[in-house]
Amino acid sequence: MSRPTKVPGAGRTFLRSLAIQGSWNERTMLGGGFGFSLLPILRRRFAGDPEALREAVDRHLGHFNAHPYLASLALGAVGRMEAEGAAPEDVRRFKKALRSPLGALGDRLVWAGVLPLTLLLGVLAALLGASPLAATLLFLVPYNAVHLVLRIWGFRAGLRSGREVVVDLRNARLGERAERVRRWLPLVLGAVGGAAAARLLIADAVSWAPVVLGGLAVGAGYLWGRPLLRPLLGGTALAGIVLILLGALP
Amino acid sequence: MEILLLSVLGGILALDATGLGQTMISRPLVAGTLAGAAVGDPLAGLAVGAALELLVLPEVPVGGGRVPEGWLGALAAAAAAPLLPATVAGRGTAVLFGLVWALVGGLSLPLLRRWNSRLLPDPGQPRPDLALDRSHRVALGLDFLRGASLAALAVLSAGAVTVGGAGVGGRGGPGVPGVLGIPGEPGSGALTLSTLVVALLLAASAGVSAGAVLARSGRTPRAGFLFLVGAGGGAMAVFLL
Numbered sequence: 001m002s003r004p005t006k007v008p009g010a011g012r013t014f015l016r017s018l019a020i021q022g023s024w025n026e027r028t029m030l031g032g033g034f035g036f037s038l039l040p041i042l043r044r045r046f047a048g049d050p051e052a053l054r055e056a057v058d059r060h061l062g063h064f065n066a067h068p069y070l071a072s073l074a075l076g077a078v079g080r081m082e083a084e085g086a087a088p089e090d091v092r093r094f095k096k097a098l099r100s101p102l103g104a105l106g107d108r109l110v111w112a113g114v115l116p117l118t119l120l121l122g123v124l125a126a127l128l129g130a131s132p133l134a135a136t137l138l139f140l141v142p143y144n145a146v147h148l149v150l151r152i153w154g155f156r157a158g159l160r161s162g163r164e165v166v167v168d169l170r171n172a173r174l175g176e177r178a179e180r181v182r183r184w185l186p187l188v189l190g191a192v193g194g195a196a197a198a199r200l201l202i203a204d205a206v207s208w209a210p211v212v213l214g215g216l217a218v219g220a221g222y223l224w225g226r227p228l229l230r231p232l233l234g235g236t237a238l239a240g241i242v243l244i245l246l247g248a249l250p
Numbered sequence: 251m252e253i254l255l256l257s258v259l260g261g262i263l264a265l266d267a268t269g270l271g272q273t274m275i276s277r278p279l280v281a282g283t284l285a286g287a288a289v290g291d292p293l294a295g296l297a298v299g300a301a302l303e304l305l306v307l308p309e310v311p312v313g314g315g316r317v318p319e320g321w322l323g324a325l326a327a328a329a330a331a332p333l334l335p336a337t338v339a340g341r342g343t344a345v346l347f348g349l350v351w352a353l354v355g356g357l358s359l360p361l362l363r364r365w366n367s368r369l370l371p372d373p374g375q376p377r378p379d380l381a382l383d384r385s386h387r388v389a390l391g392l393d394f395l396r397g398a399s400l401a402a403l404a405v406l407s408a409g410a411v412t413v414g415g416a417g418v419g420g421r422g423g424p425g426v427p428g429v430l431g432i433p434g435e436p437g438s439g440a441l442t443l444s445t446l447v448v449a450l451l452l453a454a455s456a457g458v459s460a461g462a463v464l465a466r467s468g469r470t471p472r473a474g475f476l477f478l479v480g481a482g483g484g485a486m487a488v489f490l491l
Contacts, residue, residue: 022269023389025367032370036386039379050377057382058373068272111310112466115274119303122279126300128487132283132292135300140280144273185467190480191487192304193460198488200449203338207446214453221461222469226308229458233305233318236451237353240346243447 007083007159009040010076014155016040017072028063030071035060041079059088065099067106069150074098076158077165084162094163105174110150113181118143120188127195193218253405255288256325260401261394263321269393278302278348282324291332294341298327301345305455306352308462319355322397323348326404333408342448349455351404362396365389 020033038060046053066074074095081091122139130138157168197211220228263284267276275281278299286295302323309317327348334340366389371381464477 019270019386019390021272022393023366023370023386024268025363025370027367028370032366032382032386032389035382039383043379054376054378057378061371061373061378061382107310115310116307116463119277119279119307123300123303124484126279126296127484128491132286132296135296136280136283139277140274147273182467186464186473186476187480189460189463189467190477190482191484192480193477194481194484194486195488196304196456196484197481198485200338200453202488207449209446210449210453213450214457217454217457218461218464221458221463222465223461224458225462225465229308229455229462232455232458233349234353236455237346237349239451240343240448241350243444244343244347 007041007079008044009042010079010155010159012040013037013075013079014072014151017075017151017155020071020075021068028061029065030068031060031062031064034064034071034075037075038079038082041082045083055088056082059092064095066102067110069110069147070102070106070154072151073154073158073165073169074102076155076160077162078158080159080162086163090163098166101169105169105178106150109174109178109181110146113178113185114143114146117181117185117188120185120192124188124192124195127192127199252289252329253402256285256329256405257398257402259284259288260322260325260404261398263325264319264393264397264400265390267319267321269390276321278306278320278324278352281321282328282348285325285328286331289329289332291328294331294336294344295324295328297341298331298344298348299324301341301452301456302327302348302352305345305349305452305459307459308466317356317359318349318352319359319400320352322355322400322404323350323352325401326351326408329405330408337445339442339445339448342445342452345452346448347408351400351407355400358396358400362393365392 016037016039020030020037023032023036024030025032035057039057042053042056042060046056060078064071064074077098078091078095081094086094118139121142122135125138126132126135153172157172158165161168193214197214200211201208259281263276263281265271266273275284279296280299282295282297282299282302283292284295286292286299289295302320306318306320306323309320325348327344330347331341331344334344369385369389371378371385375381464473467473
């Protein structure tokens with residue numbers, strides 16, 4: 001793999017990208033954070049030309065959205081394009097084209113794949129009697145290994161390839177990797193459910209009813225998903241707080 | 251002192267959830283353990299954090315969706331847990347308490363995002379780079395303050411709400427030692443209504459949550475088969491260990 005093109009300010013841009021969602025809002029979404037992260041590169045590129053710097057920053061104040069880890073790929077590529085003096089319209093179109101794939105791929109690989117899988121491993125470890133440190137590390141270490149690889153790889157690929165970074169993205173086959181990760185989810189999810197049910201069944205003074213209800217609820221969640229969960233969580237919380245205040249719990 | 255420590259932790263976790271790092275120490279599993287360690291009971295924190303994790307597992311920070319703030323729920327639950335008996339009912343009550351705060355925290359996010367939108371500079375300013383730097387840092391600071399304030403309120407309310415539930419004269423009540431506060435000695439007590447109610451409420455929510463995650467991982471016969479195989483394996487592992 002060839003080394004990325006040296007772009008002055010790239011190191012600080014990468015560090016700032018760790019806070020890319022710091023000013024997330026409905027209007028510009030990741031846009032403010034994208035501009036904030038890019039500032040070191042822009043300041044070096046347009047040093048001594050305040051008018052050009054002003055125009056460059058202005059074009060990065062608008063809307064942008066992507067998965068926060070994969071946004072580093074866009075940052076690296078745009079940083080390279082700005083350093084090489086790409087036309088503003090080219091930069092704008094490039095950012096717009098990357099939005100959807102970087103969002104969709106990241107959501108499928110990370111939020112719907114690696115995150116729940118590693119979390120469930122940690123929960124399973126806790127249910128099987130692991131120490132707090134072991135259970136949390138079993139989640140945090142593999143998760144953040146993937147997290148940091150994505151950020152660093154994306155940024156370096158962007159710096160190296162500039163507007164051709166879509167080739168790197170395609171070659172990385174993130175969609176396929178997401179599917180391979182998600183294939184393990186049912187197995188680990190089932191293991192957590194079985195372990196939790198077993199814990200309750202051998203516990204002191206817990207009947208079969210919660211376990212049976214939990215099993216039925218899995219079916220309901222499978223059929224109706226998150227639209228059912230939100231009101232159920234609200235109802236559960238409300239019931240809980242009423243019972244606590246009435247002194248019926250614990 | 252505990253309140254100060256948990257407030258600072260709350261600010262850090264709020265930032266990690268979205269604005270800075272996203273290393274996921276803000277997930278309930280870790281946040282609960284950290285908060286539990288801060289109050290001297292990391293095992294209780296792990297227990298309530300793991301339970302809350304199962305409830306909010308399908309909730310991911312995609313786009314602008316309003317999601318429960320799991321870190322706040324775990325922190326609140328971990329603060330309440332040592333004040334309650336180390337039983338199914340006690341741990342479950344702490345989780346229910348935490349769930350309330352997780353939902354409250356989720357309500358505060360749109361307010362923060364509206365502020366962020368107002369803070370960001372519009373094009374055409376003389377020094378937009380300085381304005382952008384400043385506004386982004388202020389947004390991070392506001393998120394930290396939001397998290398710290400909510401954490402402080404949650405911890406204070408834990409003391410107020412659980413003082414009636416705690417064993418008279420002290421922290422928690424008698425509990426049968428076990429894994430995550432779930433006693434391992436069968437038959438040593440009578441089923442209480444509170445235990446049943448808590449277990450039913452949480453089992454329903456956790457089940458729906460698990461079903462939603464299962465559906466998202468693929469509605470195929472293979473997924474269903476693997477789920478059942480996993481369930482059998484998980485149960486056996488508990489019985490054998």
